[in-house]
Amino acid sequence: MSPPVRRLAQPHDAPDDKKGATHPTSVPTMLDVALAAGVSTATVSRVLNGSGVVSDAMRDRGMAATNELGFQLNSIAQGLRKGHSNTVALLVGDIEQTHFSAMTKQVQGYLESIGLDLLLFNVGHSSARLEHFLRRVVSMRLRGVIVALSDKLSDTVIDMLVKLPEHGVVVVAIGQNLSEHKIASVVQSEREATIASIRYLIEHGRKRIAYLGKSKGSAVGTERYEGYKEALSAAGMYDPALVWDVSYRYSAGREAIERAYQKGLALDAVQTGSDERAVGAMAALHDSNVHIPDDVAIIGFGDIERGAYVRPALTTVSNHPADVGVHVSQLFNSTLSAKASLLVIQRSLVRRESA
Amino acid sequence: MSPPVRRLAQPHDAPDDKKGATHPTSVPTMLDVALAAGVSTATVSRVLNGSGVVSDAMRDRGMAATNELGFQLNSIAQGLRKGHSNTVALLVGDIEQTHFSAMTKQVQGYLESIGLDLLLFNVGHSSARLEHFLRRVVSMRLRGVIVALSDKLSDTVIDMLVKLPEHGVVVVAIGQNLSEHKIASVVQSEREATIASIRYLIEHGRKRIAYLGKSKGSAVGTERYEGYKEALSAAGMYDPALVWDVSYRYSAGREAIERAYQKGLALDAVQTGSDERAVGAMAALHDSNVHIPDDVAIIGFGDIERGAYVRPALTTVSNHPADVGVHVSQLFNSTLSAKASLLVIQRSLVRRESA
DNA sequence: CTGAAAGCGCTTACAG
DNA sequence: CTGAAAGCGCTTACAG
Numbered sequence: 001m002s003p004p005v006r007r008l009a010q011p012h013d014a015p016d017d018k019k020g021a022t023h024p025t026s027v028p029t030m031l032d033v034a035l036a037a038g039v040s041t042a043t044v045s046r047v048l049n050g051s052g053v054v055s056d057a058m059r060d061r062g063m064a065a066t067n068e069l070g071f072q073l074n075s076i077a078q079g080l081r082k083g084h085s086n087t088v089a090l091l092v093g094d095i096e097q098t099h100f101s102a103m104t105k106q107v108q109g110y111l112e113s114i115g116l117d118l119l120l121f122n123v124g125h126s127s128a129r130l131e132h133f134l135r136r137v138v139s140m141r142l143r144g145v146i147v148a149l150s151d152k153l154s155d156t157v158i159d160m161l162v163k164l165p166e167h168g169v170v171v172v173a174i175g176q177n178l179s180e181h182k183i184a185s186v187v188q189s190e191r192e193a194t195i196a197s198i199r200y201l202i203e204h205g206r207k208r209i210a211y212l213g214k215s216k217g218s219a220v221g222t223e224r225y226e227g228y229k230e231a232l233s234a235a236g237m238y239d240p241a242l243v244w245d246v247s248y249r250y251s252a253g254r255e256a257i258e259r260a261y262q263k264g265l266a267l268d269a270v271q272t273g274s275d276e277r278a279v280g281a282m283a284a285l286h287d288s289n290v291h292i293p294d295d296v297a298i299i300g301f302g303d304i305e306r307g308a309y310v311r312p313a314l315t316t317v318s319n320h321p322a323d324v325g326v327h328v329s330q331l332f333n334s335t336l337s338a339k340a341s342l343l344v345i346q347r348s349l350v351r352r353e354s355a
Numbered sequence: 356m357s358p359p360v361r362r363l364a365q366p367h368d369a370p371d372d373k374k375g376a377t378h379p380t381s382v383p384t385m386l387d388v389a390l391a392a393g394v395s396t397a398t399v400s401r402v403l404n405g406s407g408v409v410s411d412a413m414r415d416r417g418m419a420a421t422n423e424l425g426f427q428l429n430s431i432a433q434g435l436r437k438g439h440s441n442t443v444a445l446l447v448g449d450i451e452q453t454h455f456s457a458m459t460k461q462v463q464g465y466l467e468s469i470g471l472d473l474l475l476f477n478v479g480h481s482s483a484r485l486e487h488f489l490r491r492v493v494s495m496r497l498r499g500v501i502v503a504l505s506d507k508l509s510d511t512v513i514d515m516l517v518k519l520p521e522h523g524v525v526v527v528a529i530g531q532n533l534s535e536h537k538i539a540s541v542v543q544s545e546r547e548a549t550i551a552s553i554r555y556l557i558e559h560g561r562k563r564i565a566y567l568g569k570s571k572g573s574a575v576g577t578e579r580y581e582g583y584k585e586a587l588s589a590a591g592m593y594d595p596a597l598v599w600d601v602s603y604r605y606s607a608g609r610e611a612i613e614r615a616y617q618k619g620l621a622l623d624a625v626q627t628g629s630d631e632r633a634v635g636a637m638a639a640l641h642d643s644n645v646h647i648p649d650d651v652a653i654i655g656f657g658d659i660e661r662g663a664y665v666r667p668a669l670t671t672v673s674n675h676p677a678d679v680g681v682h683v684s685q686l687f688n689s690t691l692s693a694k695a696s697l698l699v700i701q702r703s704l705v706r707r708e709s710a
Numbered sequence: 711c712t713g714a715a716a717g718c719g720c721t722t723a724c725a726g
Numbered sequence: 727c728t729g730a731a732a733g734c735g736c737t738t739a740c741a742g
Contacts, residue, residue: 025521027493029719040729045721052722055727072494076434077719080734085431087474094460101456105449108477112484117495119442120475122463129467138382139427140472166380250664283664309605309638310665384735395713400737407738410711432735435718712742719734726728 028069037065048073079141084168087117088144088332089137091130093151093175095122097248098303099321100148103174106325107146110332116143127154134160137169144170146328150220152176172331174324176219179342184331186324186343190220193317193347194227197271197299200349202235206269206297210242212256212281213273213301224273224301242267246277253280261288268296269355275300275307278314282354297355304350312353320345383424392420403428434496439523442472443499443687444492446485448506448530450477452603453658454676455503458529461680462501465687471498482509489515492524499525501683505575507531527686529679531574534697539686541679541698545575548672548702549582552626552654555704557590561624561652565597567611567636568628568656579628579656597622601632608635616643623651624710630655630662633669637709652710659705667708675700
């Protein structure tokens with residue numbers, strides 16, 4: 001029953017280091033708790049992890065000493081021993097975009113609820129940085145990787161992703177369908193929703209419908225563009241001259257419209273791939289004294305809230321970052337049992353004044 | 356010169372585990388590299404860390420084996436041995452707000468550039484969750500904690516923060532001045548900028564200037580409110596009836612204006628504490644056929660880009676998330692040498708049509 | 711310049 | 727039900 005090992009005094013055990021904080025103040029270890037409680041570290045470990053069988057007496061002593069010393073399990077040592085950390089990486093295209101930040105919030109909340117931490121990596125458009133990070137995943141003993149990238153993934157990246165589960169890393173994709181690579185994915189109905197949006201414009205008599213968004217490079221953008229093209233082609237109204245491949249920003253929306261008018265292009269509707277572009281386009285139309293929606297109808301893509309407060313209020317294709325967060329948690333659990341699946345969230349048209 | 360230790364075959368060394376991925380495929384360890392290179396692990400470690408002195412021959416052999424096996428240092432083991440991880444936590448008030456997400460992006464980029472990872476924790480308004488996380492910081496062996504919270508911090512939280520450096524954790528505050536607690540801080544000139552903004556309105560003949568933002572609870576919001584109050588009091592124009600303590604959202608802006616008009620309150624200018632509130636207020640004014648800026652002037656607070664695309668374009672007090680990111684990096688470095696300091700970023704009035 | 715050995719702080723068969 | 731001991735994968739005095 002006597003303490004198993006006597007630890008010798010260490011240099012940093014000195015009560016007060018007057019030389020400034022060069023040597024961090026020491027923190028109690030499990031051995032300190034065991035010593036104080038008069039039990040073994042094995043018992044302390046069992047008590048704290050609720051594992052194995054421990055008598056009430058031992059449990060009480062262990063808990064008492066733990067609280068007294070304010071002991072916290074060192075998660076690094078724990079990670080080394082268990083073979084994995086308690087963190088999941090979220091690889092996000094651009095945290096500045098509302099969709100991504102809203103999703104990040106959901107995902108962090110979910111992970112926290114199951115005791116995991118979130119490592120955030122903002123990828124931007126650099127494939128090199130992405131690959132560099134991916135190479136480190138296994139050696140960091142990450143529990144999982146959630147990939148929320150709108151850029152099309154290179155084969156190299158997909159290969160790296162595919163191999164992660166072999167090392168016990170759970171992989172979930174958001175925004176692009178990687179289920180054919182056995183990677184659980186949650187996507188939104190980009191194509192179908194765009195088709196419905198364009199049909200709506202056609203039904204309301206629009207003849208010259210422009211597209212303002214990514215048509216290549218972006219996995220998500222391409223889906224939308226293809227929906228646009230399909231719906232217009234079916235109606236015999238597709239005109240490549242009305243397609244602009246532009247960034248998601250406000251300025252891109254405004255500039256595209258300005259260029260169109262300089263060229264004397266006629267149009268009576270604009271489908272954009274983001275609310276930012278839509279608002280930028282509306283500003284340009286407003287400044288050219290074009291009436292919305294009488295002269296030109298506008299439909300955005302994205303955040304439900306924001307568009308409600310511009311005037312005229314923006315009709316938009318709904319976005320569901322919160323739902324994405326919820327579904328990620330489902331996939332995250334089911335992937336733990338190695339079943340790759342696909343979850344599709346339905347977007348829908350939110351009608352307001354602009355179209 | 357012969358390998359120092361012979362590792363016996365382990366169960367998971369079996370070439371292919373047919374039973375499904377229950378046992379993660381093994382990853383080479385430093386010992387594997389040492390064995391393959393015919394050197395000691397000490398040498399491999401020195402080669403990979405660029406520490407100590409190593410002969411060219413040893414270096415070549417170490418590197419060759421490392422590349423051949425695709426070896427990556429296990430960062431958990433490294434962390435346990437070195438006594439710290441390579442990660443810094445960012446505690447953020449609400450990642451959905453553009454200011455925070457823009458800042459997060461900067462901070463992550465900076466940390467990455469010095470080889471550190473970013474752990475993201477979205478605090479919301481829960482002091483309990485914040486404290487719980489803070490309690491784990493030392494046991495996670497975090498390198499640093501960056502606190503970007505607009506809510507006023509409780510004494511408990513400040514105490515916890517203050518003690519972190521004793522354990523080798525760098526602490527930096529964003530948005531509130533904690534320098535009196537020896538915590539390096541970067542803030543923006545909330546008070547001064549609001550004073551300047553209100554003076555501008557007064558100089559342009561506005562008499563009934565409302566305030567629409569947080570006046571308590573939020574550290575940042577309170578600073579702004581106090582600037583508002585000071586400027587108006589100095590002019591003998593302060594009227595508490597024109598102050599609304601509302602959330603930062605669009606809807607809060609709209610509803611506040613709607614309520615004001617229901618009450619028959621007269622006003623000819625609105626200073627808001629965020630662009631969201633400003634845009635919400637503009638929508639309400641527009642819907643009531645109130646002309647901006649002739650009848651009512653509006654000034655927002657925040658993102659420079661967004662307001663440029665609403666109509667009329669929004670006059671706003673500038674926000675500098677990117678600068679904050681840059682300054683955090685400076686403080687992060689200087690705090691490593693234990694000097695607490697305060698950095699103030701100047702906000703300024705960006706004049707556009709709304710005021 | 712190089713290696714053998716100790717040790718970071720846990721968890722978990724194993725033995726009793 | 728409990729403890730002694732091994733070991734996760736590194737780094738770093740220490741000795742040569």
